[in-house]
Amino acid sequence: xxxxxxxxxxxxxxxxxxxxxxxxxxxxxxxxxxxxxxxxxxxxxxxxxxxxxxxxxxxxxxxxxxxxxxxxxxxxxxxxxxxxxxxxxxxxxxxxxxxxxxxxxxxx
Amino acid sequence: xxxxxxxxxxxxxxxxxxxxxxxxxxxxxxxxxxxxxxxxxxxxxxxxxxxxxxxxxxxxxxxxxxxxxxxxxxxxxxxxxxxxxxxxxxxxxxxxxxxxxxxxxxxxxxxxx
Numbered sequence: 001x002x003x004x005x006x007x008x009x010x011x012x013x014x015x016x017x018x019x020x021x022x023x024x025x026x027x028x029x030x031x032x033x034x035x036x037x038x039x040x041x042x043x044x045x046x047x048x049x050x051x052x053x054x055x056x057x058x059x060x061x062x063x064x065x066x067x068x069x070x071x072x073x074x075x076x077x078x079x080x081x082x083x084x085x086x087x088x089x090x091x092x093x094x095x096x097x098x099x100x101x102x103x104x105x106x107x108x
Numbered sequence: 109x110x111x112x113x114x115x116x117x118x119x120x121x122x123x124x125x126x127x128x129x130x131x132x133x134x135x136x137x138x139x140x141x142x143x144x145x146x147x148x149x150x151x152x153x154x155x156x157x158x159x160x161x162x163x164x165x166x167x168x169x170x171x172x173x174x175x176x177x178x179x180x181x182x183x184x185x186x187x188x189x190x191x192x193x194x195x196x197x198x199x200x201x202x203x204x205x206x207x208x209x210x211x212x213x214x215x216x217x218x219x220x221x
Contacts, residue, residue, distance in 0.1 A: 031207055041214070042212035043210075044212070045210065045211075085149060087151065089151075094163070094164060096210075098150065098153075100148060100149055101151075
């Protein structure tokens with residue numbers, strides 16, 4: 001079957017680092033997306049990993065292990081504006097399979 | 109300037125009514141999508157069109173009918189609305205297919221009463 005798992009909710013402190021994990025099972029795999037969605041808004045693209053390894057983009061980094069069906073999103077120097085849901089999506093044969101998102105709560 | 113625009117943003121209607129949501133993208137993308145996001149925040153693909161042709165039609169009731177008059181537009185018509193149709197509906201587009209970055213519209217919050 002096809003499935004994406006990520007934690008429902010995480011809490012972190014402003015200025016800290018947080019890692020959001022995602023595991024996936026898909027029929028065919030082309031790559032792994034991370035999107036950010038603020039409450040009441042549309043998802044916006046953060047990153048796309050096709051090959052194994054870490055991709056860094058400013059304060060955000062994304063990691064992929066294809067053999068383990070595993071990815072994580074690493075957020076550094078957390079800011080209050082990073083409070084949002086983070087959606088993991090795996091590209092399958094014909095479509096993306098989406099996780100339910102991880103709601104990240106940032107505390108001062 | 110808006111890349112993907114959908115209207116209306118809010119839609120409140122009674123059970124049994126028929127309604128449409130419009131979507132337009134000015135990015136020159138080949139593929140457009142309709143997604144449904146329910147109260148549990150799951151984002152589920154409903155339809156995908158590539159160059160006006162339907163390529164994904166997930167298991168949605170046939171009361172939902174997409175229409176793509178050209179590759180820049182993908183409208184969603186819903187007949188005989190039911191309470192369970194209440195959700196946020198997102199239109200999106202991507203340059204090639206689902207393995208390229210998707211740009212989302214602002215969403216339409218549909219409430220059926």
